[in-house]
Amino acid sequence: MFTRVECSSALPAGDNVLIFEGSQLPFRPGDSVAAALLEAGVSPLRKNPVDESPRAPFCMMGVCFECLVEIDGKQNQQSCLTRAHPGMVVRRQRGARTLA
Structure with missing residues (x-):
C-alpha cells in the first residue's frame, strides 16, 4: 500500500490535474506520475x-x-x-510496445 511520508494529506486546489484513462486525477506539485497514480488508488499500471x-510501481527510482505507462501517446x-504536469494524458501500458 502506498502511503505518503508527510504531515498534510490534503491535495492542493488548482489546475494540478492529469488525465488517466479519461478520469481527472489531482496531484501535488513535484509528484511523479507514479506517485500521483498510487495516491489516487490506481493499481496495477x-x-x-x-x-x-499485474504490475505496479515497485522501486520508485x-x-x-x-511502472511503465503510456504518457501523451508515447509508450x-x-x-x-x-514528473506530472497539468493536462498530461496517461494510459495503462497494454502488452508489449508496438514498433513503427
Missing part, C-alpha cells in the same frame, strides 16, 4: 506482456521498470521518473 501478471514511459 500494466500487465506483463508474457504471462499477463527507475530501476525495476514495473514505455517510466512513470516513477516522469
Whole structure:
C-alpha cells in the first residue's frame, strides 16, 4: 500500500490535474506520475506482456521498470521518473510496445 511520508494529506486546489484513462486525477506539485497514480488508488499500471501478471510501481527510482505507462501517446514511459504536469494524458501500458 502506498502511503505518503508527510504531515498534510490534503491535495492542493488548482489546475494540478492529469488525465488517466479519461478520469481527472489531482496531484501535488513535484509528484511523479507514479506517485500521483498510487495516491489516487490506481493499481496495477500494466500487465506483463508474457504471462499477463499485474504490475505496479515497485522501486520508485527507475530501476525495476514495473511502472511503465503510456504518457501523451508515447509508450514505455517510466512513470516513477516522469514528473506530472497539468493536462498530461496517461494510459495503462497494454502488452508489449508496438514498433513503427
